[in-house]
Amino acid sequence: MRWDRLADSPATAATPAAPADIALFGTDAVTTRTFDTPEFRGITFHEVRARSIVNRVPGASRMPFEWTVNPYRGCTHACVYCFARKTHAYLDLDTGIGFDSQIVVKVNAPELLRARLSSRSWQGAHIAMGTNVDCYQRAEGRYRLMPGIIEALRDRANPFSVLTKGTLILRDQELIRQAAEVTEVGVSVSVGFTDRELWRTIEPGTPSPERRLDVVRAFAGHGIDCGVLMAPVVPFLGDRPEQLRATVRAIAEAGASSVTPLVLHLRPGAREWFFGWLRHHHPELVGRYERMYGTGAYAPTWYQRRITRQVHELAAEFGIGPAHRGAPRRIPVPDHHAPPATAEQLTLL
Ligand code: SF4
Numbered sequence: 001m002r003w004d005r006l007a008d009s010p011a012t013a014a015t016p017a018a019p020a021d022i023a024l025f026g027t028d029a030v031t032t033r034t035f036d037t038p039e040f041r042g043i044t045f046h047e048v049r050a051r052s053i054v055n056r057v058p059g060a061s062r063m064p065f066e067w068t069v070n071p072y073r074g075c076t077h078a079c080v081y082c083f084a085r086k087t088h089a090y091l092d093l094d095t096g097i098g099f100d101s102q103i104v105v106k107v108n109a110p111e112l113l114r115a116r117l118s119s120r121s122w123q124g125a126h127i128a129m130g131t132n133v134d135c136y137q138r139a140e141g142r143y144r145l146m147p148g149i150i151e152a153l154r155d156r157a158n159p160f161s162v163l164t165k166g167t168l169i170l171r172d173q174e175l176i177r178q179a180a181e182v183t184e185v186g187v188s189v190s191v192g193f194t195d196r197e198l199w200r201t202i203e204p205g206t207p208s209p210e211r212r213l214d215v216v217r218a219f220a221g222h223g224i225d226c227g228v229l230m231a232p233v234v235p236f237l238g239d240r241p242e243q244l245r246a247t248v249r250a251i252a253e254a255g256a257s258s259v260t261p262l263v264l265h266l267r268p269g270a271r272e273w274f275f276g277w278l279r280h281h282h283p284e285l286v287g288r289y290e291r292m293y294g295t296g297a298y299a300p301t302w303y304q305r306r307i308t309r310q311v312h313e314l315a316a317e318f319g320i321g322p323a324h325r326g327a328p329r330r331i332p333v334p335d336h337h338a339p340p341a342t343a344e345q346l347t348l349l
Pocket of ligand 1: 084133
């Protein structure tokens with residue numbers, strides 16, 4: 001792996017390290033750990049001391065955020081469709097099972113963030129979290145990086161947003177509430193469907209959709225707006241009218257402040273892994289998917305528009321307003337299902 005090489009032999013003129021490597025990890029601080037507990041069995045953690053933690057998104061005009069903080073790479077939530085799989089390839093790691101089980105932990109993330117926020121050059125811009133991989137994945141239960149990160153943001157009254165599928169965010173609810181008293185805070189939970197069978201196979205490492213909606217319920221109950229990114233809507237498996245209705249109804253009942261639908265997309269890295277899953281679990285759909293995603297990563301525009309219209313109609317019926325930017329205390333939703341525009345961006349997230 002790239003960081004192994006860096007750790008073994010610090011960069012010299014003869015063995016230069018790639019700029020991205022240098023930016024992400026120190027050359028002398030990679031520790032690999034496993035934990036023999038049921039929760040972490042089969043998972044390897046690579047603890048690194050990052051050189052920087054606040055990343056500027058290249059071409060940010062195409063993204064709803066400009067600055068990101070990502071304390072982890074790889075994600076034990078193991079969603080089959082995860083676009084971030086490709087980012088593991090930049091570390092010479094496997095984008096399939098390796099993405100789910102080889103987790104890079106930037107153990108110095110809180111201290112780096114605190115230093116960056118107090119530097120003279122920092123202008124207090126909004127910081128999006130959960131934009132690449134989930135910062136409340138299971139590893140966070142052990143490493144507890146997010147409390148220090150949120151405290152740093154709270155102490156500088158720096159606006160931020162978090163998108164997650166992890167119920168672990170409830171642990172930090174009080175900190176988030178404190179931050180929301182002094183700055184703009186956006187919390188969003190990702191729930192693309194409520195079908196349990198689909199959930200078990202396509203998002204095998206995540207809390208159930210019901211438990212994620214409990215997060216929405218808990219935040220709403222404490223007066224903190226919590227939106228739902230209804231992602232992904234999975235063609236032919238999660239898009240039947242009654243499925244969309246059940247999902248939007250559940251989102252409304254949880255008290256979500258908004259619902260934003262997003263149809264499955266399949267970028268390189270995710271595409272191969274997803275098709276392997278599809279051949280195993282739904283071989284009868286392979287042909288339809290090849291036709292739908294044959295020429296690119298996205299479903300046809302007409303299909304995306306149809307889903308968006310259906311979800312917005314249901315949202316209106318159940319009393320949820322479609323997400324829109326600019327409303328009071330609304331932060332653009334960081335979408336870790338929406339791919340960055342370029343490979344360069346992927347390396348920097
Ligand atoms: S889609 Fe999100 S929660 Fe799922 S594996 Fe990717 S980063 Fe993790």
